[in-house]
Each structure stands twice: as C-alpha cells, then as structure tokens.
Amino acid sequence: MIDVRITAYISPLAEQPQASLIPIIRVENVADEDATITGLIRIYRESTGTMIYNSALATTSLPHGTAADIPALTPFDPPEPADHDYTIKADITATSYLPGPPIHVSLGAWYFDIKTPPMGEAPAGHHVTHEDGGSDPVNVEDLPTTETDTTHRIAPDGGGGLSWVPARQLPLTVSIATSTTPTPDADACDQFNITALDDDATFGAPSGTPVDGQKLIIRILDDSTPRSLSWNAIYTARGTDLPTTTTADKLLYVGLIYNDAASTWDCVAVHEEA
Numbered sequence: 601m602i603d604v605r606i607t608a609y610i611s612p613l614a615e616q617p618q619a620s621l622i623p624i625i626r627v628e629n630v631a632d633e634d635a636t637i638t639g640l641i642r643i644y645r646e647s648t649g650t651m652i653y654n655s656a657l658a659t660t661s662l663p664h665g666t667a668a669d670i671p672a673l674t675p676f677d678p679p680e681p682a683d684h685d686y687t688i689k690a691d692i693t694a695t696s697y698l699p700g701p702p703i704h705v706s707l708g709a710w711y712f713d714i715k716t717p718p719m720g721e722a723p724a725g726h727h728v729t730h731e732d733g734g735s736d737p738v739n740v741e742d743l744p745t746t747e748t749d750t751t752h753r754i755a756p757d758g759g760g761g762l763s764w765v766p767a768r769q770l771p772l773t774v775s776i777a778t779s780t781t782p783t784p785d786a787d788a789c790d791q792f793n794i795t796a797l798d799d800d801a802t803f804g805a806p807s808g809t810p811v812d813g814q815k816l817i818i819r820i821l822d823d824s825t826p827r828s829l830s831w832n833a834i835y836t837a838r839g840t841d842l843p844t845t846t847t848a849d850k851l852l853y854v855g856l857i858y859n860d861a862a863s864t865w866d867c868v869a870v871h872e873e874a
Contacts, residue, residue: 603631604662604694605813606707610669620675623655625690625707628667628813630857635662639692641672644709646687652679657692784818786810786858791817797846798823802830812860819853822846838866847872 610624623641637660643653655672662668670692678686687709695702775793776782780801784792787808794801797820806816820829827846835842835856846852855869 601631602633602635602694602696602700602703604629604635604637604692604703604705606690606692606705607667607811607813609688609690609707609710620677622675623672623688623690624669625657625692626667626669627660627662627692629662629664629694630813632664633696633698634664635694635696636660637662637668637670637692637694639670639690642689642691643676644687644689652686662694778823783807784816786814786816790815791819793819793821795821796823797821797827798825800828800830803832803835805832805834806865810858810860810865812858814858816856816858816865817853818856819851820846821851822848824848834863834865836862836864836866838868840867840870842867843870843872 605628606625607628608626610626623643625639625641627637629635637657639657641653641655641657642651644651653676655674655676657670658673660668660670689709690707692705693702694705772789773791773793774785774789775795777796778794778798778801780799781804782792782794782801783804784806785808786806787810803818810816826848829842829844829846831842836859838857838859843852843854851873853869853871854867855871856865857868858864859866
C-alpha cells in the first residue's frame with residue numbers, strides 16, 4: 601500500500617529577498633512500497649486569487665522508508681512590487697511500482713513575503729499570519745536578516761495548519777543512564793538512548809509537538825540485569841509488538857513513527873542485539 605506525505609515547505613519561507621528562487625518540498629515514503637513522485641507547485645496573488653506561477657516538480661523515485669527534497673523544475677521570479685501578497689500550494693501524485701491506483705497528496709497553502717534588501721520592514725507590513733497572535737506562530741521580527749531556505753522550513757503543525765520551525769540536522773540524540781519513567785522529547789531528539797537501565801521502566805508519552813510521519817528510535821541497554829518494560833497507551837503496535845523486557849547486556853532498538861490521524865506513536869520495528 602502506498603503511503604507518502606509532504607512534510608515541509610523547504611522554500612519559500614516567512615520572507616524571501618526579491619530574487620529568483622526554486623520552491624522545494626520535502627516528501628517522505630512511510631509505506632512498504634517504492635513509489636514515483638510527480639506533482640505541481642503553484643503560487644497565487646492572495647489579494648486577487650490569480651495564479652502567477654505554476655511548475656511541475658522534478659519526477660523523483662522514492663524508495664520506501666526514505667525522504668527526498670523535491671524541487672520545482674522552473675524558478676519563481678517574484679514580480680514587482682515586492683510585497684506580502686503571495687500564497688504557495690503543493691500537490692503530488694505517488695505511483696507504486698506494484699499494480700494499484702496512485703494516491704494524491706496536498707500540503708495546505710502558506711502565505712509568504714517578498715522583500716527588497718535589507719529584509720524586513722515595519723511590523724505592520726508583514727502578512728498578518730506572520731505576526732504574534734496570528735494564525736501561524738511566526739514572529740518575523742525575530743528572524744535574522746540572513747535567513748535562507750537552509751535554516752528554516754514550514755511544516756504541518758499537527759492541528760491541520762502550518763508553522764515555521766528551524767531546520768535541523770538529523771539525527772539528534774539524547775541519552776540518559778536510567779529512569780523508571782523515561783520520557784523522550786520529540787522536539788529535542790530523533791533517538792532516545794538509555795545506557796544502563798537499573799530498574800523496571802514505564803515509558804511516558806513523548807513530550808513536544810510531533811508532526812505526522814516523524815520518526816523516533818528508542819535504544820535501551822540494561823545494567824546486566826533483565827528489566828521489565830511498560831508503555832504509555834500512546835505507543836501502539838502497528839505490525840510489531842512493543843517489547844516487554846530487556847535481555848541482559850543486549851542492545852534493544854524500538855522504531856516508532858508518529859501517526860497524526862490516530863495521535864499515536866506507532867511501533868513498526870523492534871530489534872535486539874544477537
């Protein structure tokens with residue numbers, strides 16, 4: 601079964617200088633089938649609803665379990681005048697290498713600004729959704745004037761909208777020695793390690809604001825004594841049961857994917873050191 605998600609607008613951002621840019625989206629394949637991705641990116645004048653840019657995406661082969669940043673085939677050259685009157689919309693089609701119908705996926709419209717250097721203007725000049733208290737939590741006034749599409753991205757906020765988040769290099773790892781209630785922070789790490797578990801443990805619901813399709817790996821090593829493991833109800837077996845005990849001195853890996861539709865962390869893989 602095909603299952604792909606658009607997980608971010610890599611560009612444009614909350615603001616862009618008035619210069620040619622290549623819109624890019626990030627797509628993840630979370631199914632067990634390889635897929636071919638095709639699609640379109642469109643940019644509109646918000647005030648008139650007029651489409652001013654329309655480009656196909658580069659056709660991309662996306663093996664299962666991987667992600668790709670897919671660019672538009674043609675650059676967007678912002679028209680005069682520079683203003684804050686633009687929205688962008690992305691739509692893709694994923695076709696499996698196996699027989700079966702394709703699926704169609706969209707990422708909601710995002711407002712963005714085009715500014716002449718130096719970037720930024722009086723706060724009242726930014727799009728209302730980029731202000732504190734707007735529908736998107738983007739405080740444009742605090743952004744550096746040298747922002748680029750490698751430092752920020754726009755991603756689903758888990759509530760049906762989009763939000764601005766810093767880009768980060770993956771994976772980010774957090775390690776603790778032991779805890780009876782280990783609780784990963786989904787905003788702070790992609791891998792959560794327990795290096796010497798010395799008591800039975802009940803895993804708490806990860807803190808933070810995960811996005812659909814976000815991955816989390818939990819790695820557990822006991823203190824040479826088998827330890828029992830329990831899990832908050834947010835952790836759900838999706839084809840692979842959650843482990844209930846460690847084996848002395850053996851690394852244990854638990855692979856999880858956030859399921860926004862069910863508000864669960866789905867266990868899709870468990871592997872213990874041989």
